[in-house]
Amino acid sequence: MSPQVTVVGIGADGWSGLTSAAKALVQSADVVLGGERHLEMVPAADGQTRESWPSPLREGLPALLAKHDGRTVVALASGDPLVSGIASTLVEVLGSHAVEVVPALSSVALARARMRWSAESTEVVTLVGRDPHLVARSLAPGLRLLVLSSDGSTPAEVASLLTAAGYGASPMTVLADLGSDTESHTDGVAATWGAERSPDLNVVAVHLVSSGARALGFTAGLPEDAFDHDGQITKRDVRASALARLIPMPGQLLWDVGAGAGSIAIEWMRAHPTCRAIAVEAREDRAARIAGNALTLGVPGLEVVTGRAPEALAGLERPHAIFIGGGATETGLIDDCWDALRPGGRLVIHGVTLETEAVLAVSFAQQGGELTRLHVEHAESIGSFTGWTPSRAITQWSVTKGQG
Numbered sequence: 001m002s003p004q005v006t007v008v009g010i011g012a013d014g015w016s017g018l019t020s021a022a023k024a025l026v027q028s029a030d031v032v033l034g035g036e037r038h039l040e041m042v043p044a045a046d047g048q049t050r051e052s053w054p055s056p057l058r059e060g061l062p063a064l065l066a067k068h069d070g071r072t073v074v075a076l077a078s079g080d081p082l083v084s085g086i087a088s089t090l091v092e093v094l095g096s097h098a099v100e101v102v103p104a105l106s107s108v109a110l111a112r113a114r115m116r117w118s119a120e121s122t123e124v125v126t127l128v129g130r131d132p133h134l135v136a137r138s139l140a141p142g143l144r145l146l147v148l149s150s151d152g153s154t155p156a157e158v159a160s161l162l163t164a165a166g167y168g169a170s171p172m173t174v175l176a177d178l179g180s181d182t183e184s185h186t187d188g189v190a191a192t193w194g195a196e197r198s199p200d201l202n203v204v205a206v207h208l209v210s211s212g213a214r215a216l217g218f219t220a221g222l223p224e225d226a227f228d229h230d231g232q233i234t235k236r237d238v239r240a241s242a243l244a245r246l247i248p249m250p251g252q253l254l255w256d257v258g259a260g261a262g263s264i265a266i267e268w269m270r271a272h273p274t275c276r277a278i279a280v281e282a283r284e285d286r287a288a289r290i291a292g293n294a295l296t297l298g299v300p301g302l303e304v305v306t307g308r309a310p311e312a313l314a315g316l317e318r319p320h321a322i323f324i325g326g327g328a329t330e331t332g333l334i335d336d337c338w339d340a341l342r343p344g345g346r347l348v349i350h351g352v353t354l355e356t357e358a359v360l361a362v363s364f365a366q367q368g369g370e371l372t373r374l375h376v377e378h379a380e381s382i383g384s385f386t387g388w389t390p391s392r393a394i395t396q397w398s399v400t401k402g403q404g
Contacts, residue, residue, distance in 0.1 A: 004065065004094055005033075007075045007087040009104035012180035012201060014041040022102050026076070031068045034076030042076070053086070061093050078201075080106035084126040084148055110178040111146050111203040114185065122146055130300075132157045137270055137298025139165055139208060141215065147204040152197040155204050159193035162206065166213025176202040216297070220244065220267050227293045229261035232286065234325050234350065237376045238394045242348045243267055245370070245398040246321045250274045255319045257309045257337065258282070258326035262290030262302065268321075269299035276301065278316055282308040310336040318342050324349040328356050334363060341401050348398045360397040369399025 008025055011017045018026070026032060026042055031049045039050050049068070054060025065073070080103040081087030090099045108124055111117075123138055126148040135158055138145055147158055155174045162170050168191030176184045176199035186195060191211070216222055221240035224233055234242065242264060246254065248271035256265035259279035269275045279302060281287045287306040294302035305312050310333045322337045328349050341347055347369075351357050364371040373395055377388040 004069075004098040005073045005075050005090055006100040006102065007077050007081040007085075007090065008102045009077050009079050009081050009085075009106075010038055010041060011079055011104045012177050012183070014180075015043065017104065017179065022104075025102065026074050028072070029074035030071035031073045032076065033064070033073065038076035038078070058089060058093070061089070065094070078107070079104050079110075080108070083108055083124075084128040105179065107148065107178050107201075107203050108146055111175050111205060114175055114178070115144075115173065115205045117144050117146075117205070124148065127154055127158075131295075132161060133295045133300040134298055135161055136165060136296065137273070139167055139213065139216070139298070140218075141208055141210040141213075143208045145204075145206040145208065147206065149198075149200075149202045149204060152200045152202065155198045155202065156193060156196055158204050158206070159188075159190040162190040162208075166211055167208055169209040169211040171207050171209070173205040174198045174202050175205060178203065218270060220271070222263070222267060222297075224263075226297065227261045227263050227266070228289050228296075229263075229293075230286070230289070232260035232326075234260065234263050235376070235391065238350065238374050238396070239263055239267065241372075241374060241396065242323060242350065242398075243271075245348050245396075246323060246346050248272060248275050249320070251276075252320035253277065253317060255280060255313070255316065255322045255337070255340075257313070257322060257324045257333070259290055259304075260286060260325060262293050262304070264323045264325065265290070265302055266294055266297050266299055269294075269302055270297065276303075278303045278305055278319070280305045280307065280309050280312050282306070282312075309333055313337070313340065316340075319345065321346045322348070326350075329353075329359055334359070338367075338401070343401055343403045345401045346398065347401070348396065351395045351397075352392045357395045360395055363399075364397055367399050369397060372396045372398070 008022050027045050033051055036052055054064050077085045081101055083106045087101045122144045124146045125135055125138055127150050128148050170190045172188050172190055174186040220243035221236045223236055248268045250272045251274045254268045254277040256279045259281045262279045265277035265279040268277050279290045284306055287304050290304050294300055318340050320342050322341055328351055351360055373393055375393050377390045379386050380389045
């Protein structure tokens, strides 16, 4: 089947930078779509229709494409159209069979070349149309980041976030208008970044240097004081055990029911950039804390639902994993969660009371899985000596739903 749309990548050097084959595709098309800047880069062609992208983009695309059904359509995009580009959106809307992609050199490749940074030593974070707090998930001493900016305000926002997180000593380079005659490089340090606004087309290169920042790893079990909480938080040792059984996987969705500080949902999302989570919390003050923790720890996409389960679960997208940290004795909650869970999904429930333990024992007898008691003790001072102080024992039931 022939593609409905051919996406042609175009660099900052414009029409002159395209190959002869790419130029031919654009000139022979019945319709050329793109942003105003891209459309202005290419010469006019007799009888050709040109249109800018609709706003909002995703909602307006089906009608725009339907209007030109049966005609040859070329869409213009920056650099590699599959690097935070329009091609990714078109593939989602039309399917991969309907989209052909002709890439140009991406801004990521150009930025690495300018910095002499290998692909293996560099992590790419895109902030194009996204919350700048996403940078916080990738903070680690010595890591090199290439940040794809949303516009000219992004470098200053990144510098402010780095400084607040204890990475103010990190060198930054703003690489603007890469590949064009007006290409520029601006160097500085996050804590003293002076430029209020940079050129809109820019990539920020950051070599992370800690200036007293606490190291937060990517495996489960962040310390409790990494979160703002009122004591209602799954403690790090049992949290690590729960997440090991929840098994975060790319693209999958978690429900964190009775989320407290949101620690389970946040660590699930930190496991991979495409992990998604919904935190359900009855108290408004705790729900607000969850949202704040999500920003601080680099997962601003966490969805927070304020309400009491199971009623608050109605209408939510079916999850691949569910954690219930409290309220398991609520009538119908476990059954509703089990019914909502996708085939192959994982359910983990914690309890500290005899009543919850009894419910979990019955569930274990009916559904199988793994029933575990977790006892954690910490060394603390007893006068001039040191002894073990036990925490409350946690009963943990974990089970995987069958594929049938």
